[in-house]
Amino acid sequence: MSPLQHEATGRTWTPALVLAVLWSGLLALWLLLEAAPWIVGLLALVTLPAASDFATARRAWLRLDAERLSWGSGRTQGEVALAQLDHVRFETRLDLSVRVRLVLPGGRRITLPQDALPPPKELTAALEARGIRCERHHFSLL
Numbered sequence: 001m002s003p004l005q006h007e008a009t010g011r012t013w014t015p016a017l018v019l020a021v022l023w024s025g026l027l028a029l030w031l032l033l034e035a036a037p038w039i040v041g042l043l044a045l046v047t048l049p050a051a052s053d054f055a056t057a058r059r060a061w062l063r064l065d066a067e068r069l070s071w072g073s074g075r076t077q078g079e080v081a082l083a084q085l086d087h088v089r090f091e092t093r094l095d096l097s098v099r100v101r102l103v104l105p106g107g108r109r110i111t112l113p114q115d116a117l118p119p120p121k122e123l124t125a126a127l128e129a130r131g132i133r134c135e136r137h138h139f140s141l142l
Helices: 013-031 037-045 048-056 120-129
Strands: 004-009 059-064 068-073 076-081 087-092 098-103 109-111 134-138
Touching (some): 004 120, 059 120, 087 120, 098 120, 120 134
Parallel strands (some): 087 134
Antiparallel strands (some): 059 068, 068 076, 087 098
């Protein structure tokens, strides 16, 4: 069975386009609508994490092989042996994003970074092929 490998980077067209639109809107607020510079500055602060991810091309990855599941996102990395997993919980949130949590036998949960995840169907199929039970929970609030 071949390992599942997924890699994503913060430097794609989507964040570049979103940042360009937001900064254009802020510039229009400031110049055309004469908004106070401190208000425009506070609104621009919200875009700094996305700009940082884009500038540094932050890499997120996930690897699932026959023995372990490992992942990384920015400076955060983790690894769990498949033998230590009780099951994997897929939670669809209200914004339709999917949160993936690894549940260990003692009930401890490890949440995988959102940007390191492959499409949920692909990850579910790879986990079930390795004998790991997957649970789906739709629209959980906690």
